[in-house]
Amino acid sequence: MSRSSDPLRPGDHIDSPEAPAWQPGDPKLGVRGWARFLWRQLTSMRTAIVLLLLLAIAAVPGSLVPQRSSDPNGVIQVRQNNPGMVWLYDALSLHDVYTSPWFSAIYILLFTSLVGCVIPRLTHHWKAMRALPPRTPARLSRLVGFQTVAGDASDLERAERVLRKLGYRTTRYGDSVSAERGYLRETGNLLFHISMLALLLVVGPGSGFGYSGQRLLVEGTGFANTLSSYDSFDAARWFDEDEIEPFAVALDDLEVVYETDNPNAIGAPLDFTANVSVTEDGAERDAQIKVNEPLSVAGADLYLISNGYAPRISVRDASGQVVYDQYTPFLAQDDQMTSLGVIKLPDGLEEQLGLRGFFYPTAVTLETGALASAYPDLAAPVLSLQAFTGDLGLDAGIPRSVYALQTDGMTQIAGGDSGAASLTIPLGQSIDIPGGLGTITFEDVRRYGVIDVKVDQTQEPVLWITVVLVVSLLASLLIPRRRMWVKATPAGLELAGLARGEDPTLERAVDDLGKRIGQPAPAREAGAVDPAAAGRERRMDP
Amino acid sequence: MTPSDLDSFSLLLVYSAMAVYTVAFIAYAVDVARRSAAKPVAAEARVLVGAGAPLEPVTVAPGAAKPGRGARVGYVLTVLAWILHVGGAVLRGLAGGRVPWANMYEFALTGVAVILGVFILSRLWRDLNFLGVFMSGLATVCLGVATLNFYVPPTPLPPALQTYWLVIHVFVATLATGFFALGSGLSILQLIKERRDSGFLRSLPSGVQLEDLAYRVSVVGFIFWTFTLIAGAIWAEHAWGRYWGWDTKEVWTFIIWVIYAGYIHARATRGWRGSRSAWLQIVGLTAILFNFTVVNLFFKGLHAYSGL
Numbered sequence: 001m002s003r004s005s006d007p008l009r010p011g012d013h014i015d016s017p018e019a020p021a022w023q024p025g026d027p028k029l030g031v032r033g034w035a036r037f038l039w040r041q042l043t044s045m046r047t048a049i050v051l052l053l054l055l056a057i058a059a060v061p062g063s064l065v066p067q068r069s070s071d072p073n074g075v076i077q078v079r080q081n082n083p084g085m086v087w088l089y090d091a092l093s094l095h096d097v098y099t100s101p102w103f104s105a106i107y108i109l110l111f112t113s114l115v116g117c118v119i120p121r122l123t124h125h126w127k128a129m130r131a132l133p134p135r136t137p138a139r140l141s142r143l144v145g146f147q148t149v150a151g152d153a154s155d156l157e158r159a160e161r162v163l164r165k166l167g168y169r170t171t172r173y174g175d176s177v178s179a180e181r182g183y184l185r186e187t188g189n190l191l192f193h194i195s196m197l198a199l200l201l202v203v204g205p206g207s208g209f210g211y212s213g214q215r216l217l218v219e220g221t222g223f224a225n226t227l228s229s230y231d232s233f234d235a236a237r238w239f240d241e242d243e244i245e246p247f248a249v250a251l252d253d254l255e256v257v258y259e260t261d262n263p264n265a266i267g268a269p270l271d272f273t274a275n276v277s278v279t280e281d282g283a284e285r286d287a288q289i290k291v292n293e294p295l296s297v298a299g300a301d302l303y304l305i306s307n308g309y310a311p312r313i314s315v316r317d318a319s320g321q322v323v324y325d326q327y328t329p330f331l332a333q334d335d336q337m338t339s340l341g342v343i344k345l346p347d348g349l350e351e352q353l354g355l356r357g358f359f360y361p362t363a364v365t366l367e368t369g370a371l372a373s374a375y376p377d378l379a380a381p382v383l384s385l386q387a388f389t390g391d392l393g394l395d396a397g398i399p400r401s402v403y404a405l406q407t408d409g410m411t412q413i414a415g416g417d418s419g420a421a422s423l424t425i426p427l428g429q430s431i432d433i434p435g436g437l438g439t440i441t442f443e444d445v446r447r448y449g450v451i452d453v454k455v456d457q458t459q460e461p462v463l464w465i466t467v468v469l470v471v472s473l474l475a476s477l478l479i480p481r482r483r484m485w486v487k488a489t490p491a492g493l494e495l496a497g498l499a500r501g502e503d504p505t506l507e508r509a510v511d512d513l514g515k516r517i518g519q520p521a522p523a524r525e526a527g528a529v530d531p532a533a534a535g536r537e538r539r540m541d542p
Numbered sequence: 543m544t545p546s547d548l549d550s551f552s553l554l555l556v557y558s559a560m561a562v563y564t565v566a567f568i569a570y571a572v573d574v575a576r577r578s579a580a581k582p583v584a585a586e587a588r589v590l591v592g593a594g595a596p597l598e599p600v601t602v603a604p605g606a607a608k609p610g611r612g613a614r615v616g617y618v619l620t621v622l623a624w625i626l627h628v629g630g631a632v633l634r635g636l637a638g639g640r641v642p643w644a645n646m647y648e649f650a651l652t653g654v655a656v657i658l659g660v661f662i663l664s665r666l667w668r669d670l671n672f673l674g675v676f677m678s679g680l681a682t683v684c685l686g687v688a689t690l691n692f693y694v695p696p697t698p699l700p701p702a703l704q705t706y707w708l709v710i711h712v713f714v715a716t717l718a719t720g721f722f723a724l725g726s727g728l729s730i731l732q733l734i735k736e737r738r739d740s741g742f743l744r745s746l747p748s749g750v751q752l753e754d755l756a757y758r759v760s761v762v763g764f765i766f767w768t769f770t771l772i773a774g775a776i777w778a779e780h781a782w783g784r785y786w787g788w789d790t791k792e793v794w795t796f797i798i799w800v801i802y803a804g805y806i807h808a809r810a811t812r813g814w815r816g817s818r819s820a821w822l823q824i825v826g827l828t829a830i831l832f833n834f835t836v837v838n839l840f841f842k843g844l845h846a847y848s849g850l
Contacts, residue, residue: 012812045811052804056797063793063841070787074842098788212783262545265697272701291701292780303783454783462785466772473768477761501810504758
């Protein structure tokens with residue numbers, strides 16, 4: 001029986017003929033022989049399995065150790081907690097597992113193996129799709145679903161028509177019809193593997209373009225899409241600053257809805273809606289950004305990432321002159337939106353002043369006398385600040401985070417161990433700064449939203465590739481590749497099928513064909529297949 | 543009826559379902575014991591017929607060890623327990639005013655219902671009643687763990703979960719898990735049967751047949767899992783601004799996908815077909831259970847929806 005139109009498989013595929021073992025008398029391998037041997041090993045199924053399992057194992061450490069890409073703060077924490085192990089983390093790229101040399105080595109080998117396997121199969125399949133179905137075997141009785149139905153050579157034409165209607169490619173060999181179907185199975189298989197490769201090729205270089213930036217916006221403020229207006233900005237390797245799309249976005253207001261009824265979830269956020277004004281090509285329009293509903297502006301996607309409160313705090317000097325008056329973002333620390341913030345006043349007062357403290361949207365006093373927030377919405381907003389005087393350390397030229405106060409060289413004048421109480425200010429009220437420096441007023445409070453701006457050119461091609469990937473996977477796993485023969489004999493029309501690959505419904509298909517082209521002859525006993533034949537069938541056609 | 547009343551009724555139904563699953567387990571176990579005592583000759587005949595006609599439903603030749611009354615009672619009880627179970631899941635959804643798979647307790651509740659649903663419906667295709675002990679036992683244990691360790695009162699959906707992707711992505715993931723679990727049950731039996739083929743095991747389909755069934759079921763699971771992965775990526779793009787970020791849950795979904803890809807290759811490879819590929823299938827399900835329990839509870843990541 002010809003196997004020429006079978007899909008080409010690696011040597012150790014279950015459908016491939018077993019290669020003869022090396023005999024002592026066989027010629028030795030030369031350089032070319034060895035190269036061939038190694039290539040065959042690399043493109044074998046066994047190697048693919050081992051590499052797949054290695055890939056699975058190699059992905060595990062990335063879920064155990066914080067990664068720079070997904071958890072940068074975790075990375076910093078791990079390194080601070082284990083200073084003695086930092087060299088090991090770096091030597092093994094444990095914070096960048098998925099771009100590490102060892103992880104890359106595994107998937108590059110896997111894809112090399114894949115390419116080596118797919119290319120010969122592509123050319124083979126191309127030829128197979130144009131080849132005629134193989135010759136009819138001499139003895140159909142050894143094949144699956146063998147049966148004899150009433151009919152003779154004059155029925156073969158009708159049989160051929162029926163088979164064609166069922167999607168088979170047919171040809172005549174003497175007084176028999178040979179048919180084959182399911183070429184799409186191999187097409188799907190090849191296409192699936194090619195899409196995997198395409199995915200890698202698109203994501204790899206594709207992620208070298210585009211950018212992502214983050215900007216905090218207090219209600220009533222906006223920003224223009226330029227590099228300098230971002231709080232943080234990540235440019236891809238080949239990002240060109242001139243390509244940045246000109247648009248502007250202003251946050252008009254941020255609506256947050258909290259649960260008020262369910263006793264198990266009072267204060268749980270139910271909805272975040274950022275109402276924004278977008279200026280694009282000179283025209284302004286209103287738009288919304290919600291969680292799960294990004295806003296698309298000029299090829300960039302805008303996401304609402306987080307939110308918080310920005311109290312407006314003003315500071316007057318001893319003579320009543322305003323030296324500071326700003327909405328200052330505080331960072332939320334818990335579900336009740338207890339928020340931490342810092343204000344630095346290097347100029348304006350007699351001494352440099354640093355303020356650090358909490359904002360409570362709904363302040364309650366605990367039994368210990370400490371303040372806490374009982375609800376995330378603004379029911380009873382209170383600020384509680386510690387004050388420090390001395391050197392803020394801003395003149396040394398070292399970049400300092402606006403959310404951290406370096407108090408090493410400073411004297412605490414309110415809160416903590418200073419002897420004076422923290423400066424607790426309900427909304428709309430003022431308090432004197434100890435030492436007669438001036439007064440602090442809690443003027444107002446607004447919400448802020450953090451907007452992520454992302455440009456990723458790989459998104460669309462990746463989506464299309466995954467569509468192809470799924471469709472081809474379905475084809476390669478669910479379409480049966482099978483052969484069918486109808487042979488005219490004196491006893492009637494003999495029918496039998498042969499599976500090429502997994503094909504659990506082949507026997508049913510032969511029975512069905514039998515019903516379509518004739519009446520079963522009484523000779524056939526249903527289910528009377530001898531076990532030895534079943535075993536043999538299995539070895540040939542899993 | 544208030545949401546908390548609905549939730550109480552839901553819990554009542556779930557506890558009842560657990561009780562009935564337990565009785566079903568006992569019925570199945572009695573059947574196994576009875577089948578162990580069946581005459582080996584009869585069992586032989588059944589295996590041969592099975593091997594010769596792998597495409598027919600595994601019908602029992604006259605005189606062979608039929609699935610006894612125990613198995614039939616077990617199946618009926620499993621169906622009854624499942625109806626109670628699904629009722630519990632539906633009431634839980636009504637209590638929350640949303641789909642009942644938004645935290646770990648609900649995911650376990652619905653996930654086990656889907657697994658058992660796949661098992662019950664597989665009856666239409668093939669008689670897999672010999673998996674009854676495994677399936678009813680699994681349901682009892684999983685529901686026990688879920689109600690004892692994962693239970694939280696129903697809470698509204700956080701904004702990140704308020705999208706139809708929750709319905710698609712999570713439900714298809716449980717469906718995939720259901721098929722993989724069924725496949726694992728078959729693979730476990732296959733491995734046991736390869737070691738020791740006596741007693742109850744003689745009344746089962748042959749090792750090769752078990753392997754074929756396991757493979758077919760797992761392939762369906764793999765297709766659903768692939769879809770889960772892609773749907774998750776699309777959702778991640780909407781919610782977090784990137785389709786893939788190696789978040790811990792993404793990593794483990796990827797690992798599971800790769801393991802089952804390995805399994806599908808192993809099944810088609812000389813030297814790997816048989817017990818080796820069966821082991822891979824079981825490793826895959828272990829990774830799924832690990833992903834659901836350990837990764838949910840102890841790993842840091844963006845998928846922090848356990849509610850615990």
